[in-house]
Amino acid sequence: MTSPGGTPExxxxxxxxxxxxxxAAALLRHHAGGEVVVRSAGSDPAETINPAACEAMLELGIDLSREVPKKLTTGAAGAADVVITMGCGDACPVFPGQRSLDWELADPAGKPIEEVRAIRDEIDRRVRGLLAELTGS
Structure with a gap:
């Protein structure tokens, strides 16, 4: 499923x-090379990005330092072909008619860098699978 412009979101x-x-957004953006429109949001956004997540991503050459947490809007959800919630349970709304996936993943908040790396690597594995499904490559 893709948006009207033909690029999956x-x-x-x-x-x-x-x-x-x-x-997840940074990894998909990195691997997709422009073949997918990628966004991220939160139901209750924090003030800043988790420093351990920034560190773990920088190890892969992906800089999150300019990213800011964003509030989830119905417009952003409505524009997406796929909405992927990440272990937030009832805190993340369901959008009827949207293709939705829930990736149960540990929250990296307060975790040591070794655990954040493991979470990052699991996200990367899932992102690569999603990309293959969306683009056929």
Missing amino acids: VLFVCVHNAGRSQM
Whole structure:
């Protein structure tokens, strides 16, 4: 499924938009090379990105330092072909008619960098699978 312009749009959602969803969006953007429109948002956004998530992503050469947590809007969700929630349970709304996936992932908040790396690597594995599904490559 793709948006009217032919480019699939993906929205990653977690509660604070400071860790999991930011890492997922950055990884998909990195791997997709412009073939997918990527956004992320949170139902209750934090003030800043999780420093451990920034550190873990920088290890892959992806800089999150300019990213800011964003509030989830119905417009952003409505524009997406796929909405992926990331273990936020009832805190993340369901949008009827949208293709929705829930990736149960540990929250990196307060975790040591070793655990954040493991979360990042699991997100990366799932993102690569999603990209293959969306683009056929």
